[in-house]
Amino acid sequence: MAEPHTSTELATERLREAILSGELLPGDKLRQDRLAEMLGTSRTPLRAALTTLAQTGLVSYESNRGFFVREFSFSEVEGAFEVRAELEAMACRLAAGNMTDAARRHLADLVAEGDRLLEPGELLPEKLPEYRRMNVNFHTAVMRLSGNSWITTCVQQLHNVPAASDRVIMWRDFRVILRSHDDHHRIARALSKGQGERAAGIMREHITFALEHLHLQMQLYPQDFLRMPNLEEPVRARPARNRRNTAA
Structure with a gap:
């Protein structure tokens, strides 16, 4: 943008x-x-x-x-996730054929940034904006590498459904954050090897899992829906009822 x-x-x-x-x-x-x-x-x-x-x-x-x-129903959120999963999977398939040394380094640098932010074994509250920015930059980089600007345009429109945005995906469990970031590792590796279909499958599962986890969190903690974490506490490996969620 x-x-x-x-x-x-x-x-x-x-x-x-x-x-x-x-x-x-x-x-x-x-x-x-x-x-x-x-x-x-x-x-x-x-x-x-x-x-x-x-x-x-x-x-x-x-x-x-x-x-x-604007308020969105869960069915609208679900639909946005489903379309986003397919579009970003397509981006992976296309991006695999456009990889350069600079592109590989850029994705590797973003993944390394995420590693650094998660190294303490918890996502520290003051590091949340950096982690969210890294996540946005990673997904944006893959879409730009696709060479198809319509993918970026359409996904940006889907991000107007807040819960489907790559900025506000809610987690309570640090292990879930680690799983999500491991997907970033695997997508970057697959793209670096030109494995477009493999990267597409990981990306589709990455976004689909985010939807499933969001649905579970909405059922368990409806009062926290679309709320950001309490920045006085980090997100640790064990969930606590009074903790809000964090982006991934």
Whole structure:
């Protein structure tokens, strides 16, 4: 995604990230005075940003009531995951034929960054934004290597369903984070060897498992749905009921 340049683009990106990260939750009323203060922007670009996000489906508007963070049913979330799994699997198949030494190094560097962040045996709260950024960059890199810009465009649209976004996939168990990151290792290795079908299968399972785990977490801890972790506590190997989830 291109870097925002205008005040409206910057406000749109900041608001989008606040929603996708769980800082703003489904059903929240988007009060422009509070948002302007939170995002450090004036109300004019903020109003334009809200209109843009309403057009892309991340925000809803009701006459005489204003803007709200859009709420999605689980069937909508499930559908977004299923389409994302197929598109990113396709990206892997295509990317395998476009690998260069620079591309191999880039994927290897991203995987190594994830290793570094998980090395303590827990995902430390202050490292969560870095891990989430690494995850986004890894998936984006694979899609760009596919050479098909429509894959990136369509997947970015699917990320407007917050629970299906690569920014906010919820975990309570550190072992699940390790499993997810091991998938990154295996996808990178398969792509480096030109094994497109193998990488595609791993990517499809990677995203499908995320959906299954999200469904389980929603059943066990419905109060935490789409909420980010309590940043006062790390995500450790043993789950605890009062812990929220973390991205992978």
